[in-house]
Structures are given as C-alpha cells and as structure tokens.
Amino acid sequence: MSEETLAERIETWMVGQMPIIQMHGGTSVVREADPETGEVVIELGGTCSGCGISNVTATNIKRDLLLEFDDVEDVVVRVPSSGDSGSSTVEGGRGGELQYGSESPDHL
Secondary structure, three states, rough: OHHHHHHHHHHHHHHHHHHHHHHEEEEEEEEEEEEEEEEEEEEEEHHHOOOOOOHHHHHHHHHHHHHHOOOOOEEEEEOOOOOOOOOOOOHOOOOOOEEEOOOOOOOO
C-alpha cells in the first residue's frame, strides 16, 4: 500500500475537520501541497465566495493546518470574490472553475 501524498492527507483532513464548509454549501480543494517546501494552497468556493465569514474560515484553516501537519510550513487560502455555486462546483470540493476579483488571491 502506498503512502498518501501530502495533498491527499490534507484533503482527508479538510473533509473531516471542516464539515461546516460543505454543510453551508461551500467547497474546498487542495490546489497545491508541496512536500519539499511545505507550501500548501487551499481554495474555497461555492457559497464561500462572498460569504462574510470566509476570512475567518480561511484563518482557521491556515492555523489548524500549520498545527496539525509537521510538514506544512506555509498555507495560503484563496477565497474568490465571485464564483459559481452551481453545477461546476463538485461536492467535496473537487473541481469547479472559480473566478477571482481584482484582489490578491492570497488575501485573508
């Protein structure tokens, strides 16, 4: 049996630790997880786009990933200013094309 990649471990953690995202119609996906540098990029979508507390969610994800995973050194959580909460976002956060506003994509 092969060992899970860092991205797979983080995906599993996100589903287990952040069910509130899906319960509220949001999505999350691990866009990058580099085991060499410890850099992780998480993208929130669905109803997270434009949600008034998505910055709090992003901060919590960043903090928790840094605490939970010894091999994670830096976390960027992208929250699009507008997105598609329809059929292009897949349950569980897999897929879906998100559109970003003019703000920096790594803002919290």
